[in-house]
Amino acid sequence: MKCSSVWNSIGKVIFIATISLCGCSSGPTIRSHVDPNADLSKFRTFGFYDPSAAGQYTTLLARHFQDAISREMTARGYSRVDAPDLLINIHLQARDKVQVTQTPATYYGWRRGYRWAGVPYETDVRSYTEGTLNIDVVDRARNELVWEGVAVGRIKEKSLQNPEPAVNAVVTQIFEHYPARVGGSAP
Numbered sequence: 001m002k003c004s005s006v007w008n009s010i011g012k013v014i015f016i017a018t019i020s021l022c023g024c025s026s027g028p029t030i031r032s033h034v035d036p037n038a039d040l041s042k043f044r045t046f047g048f049y050d051p052s053a054a055g056q057y058t059t060l061l062a063r064h065f066q067d068a069i070s071r072e073m074t075a076r077g078y079s080r081v082d083a084p085d086l087l088i089n090i091h092l093q094a095r096d097k098v099q100v101t102q103t104p105a106t107y108y109g110w111r112r113g114y115r116w117a118g119v120p121y122e123t124d125v126r127s128y129t130e131g132t133l134n135i136d137v138v139d140r141a142r143n144e145l146v147w148e149g150v151a152v153g154r155i156k157e158k159s160l161q162n163p164e165p166a167v168n169a170v171v172t173q174i175f176e177h178y179p180a181r182v183g184g185s186a187p
Contacts, residue, residue, distance in 0.1 A: 028133075028153030028170060032177035038139065038146035040180035046073050046137075047084035064164045065090055068171035069135065077182030084140060091134040094155065099126045129155040135174055149174035 034040070048066055051058050058066075069088055070080055078086070102121045130152065137147040151170050 028151040028173065030149070030151050030173050030177060032147065032149045032174070032179075034148075034179050035144070035146045038144075040137075040146060040178075041182060041184055043085040043139075044077075044079065044182055045081045045084040046070075046078045046086040046088060047080060047082065049087055049089045061163055061167070062090075064167040065171065068168045069175075072171060072175035072178070076178065076180070077184075086146070087138045087140050089136040089138060091136065092131065094129050094131045097128055097130050099128065100124070131155045133170065133174070135171070147178065149177055 048069075051062065073080070073088075101124045103124075104121055131154075133151045135149045136145055138144065139146045151174055
């Protein structure tokens with residue numbers, strides 16, 4: 001997995017926008033996948049892919065994500081170290097979408113024995129951005145993905161002003177699907 005794909009300048013903009021996924025009223029769609037051959041409870045430590053290895057630097061938002069993920073991993077018994085068992089990578093993607101809805105306009109009924117010819121429709125066109133946030137947990141020794149948590153939802157402008165609460169919320173929602181604790185089973 002290449003860290004540079006995550007920490008490039010376009011990724012940073014998407015990173016900012018993606019954290020607002022939890023800002024929509026219904027919340028993001030969350031799903032996760034686990035390697036059936038991996039026993040996550042046997043790992044003890046975690047760390048993050050180093051953006052400086054790819055010539056990048058860690059942004060304030062990246063630190064918000066790392067802090068939120070660290071809280072979740074620590075709550076499950078893992079310790080953050082420099083040479084970890086598990087490496088965590090964040091991947092972001094955003095795409096513009098258009099939603100078109102048509103609804104029948106008000107029907108005016110009969111007029112002098114004649115009916116309105118055809119039913120007129122009102123068309124509503126809305127543009128929005130859909131973001132996808134992946135949190136990948138990688139077995140460092142095998143360099144293989146062992147767990148992936150994904151959030152998909154509409155990006156809202158509101159949480160861009162104060163991103164930390166949105167980061168905490170979406171990371172918490174994703175980690176509700178994390179399947180293990182150190183030395184035990186489900187959290």
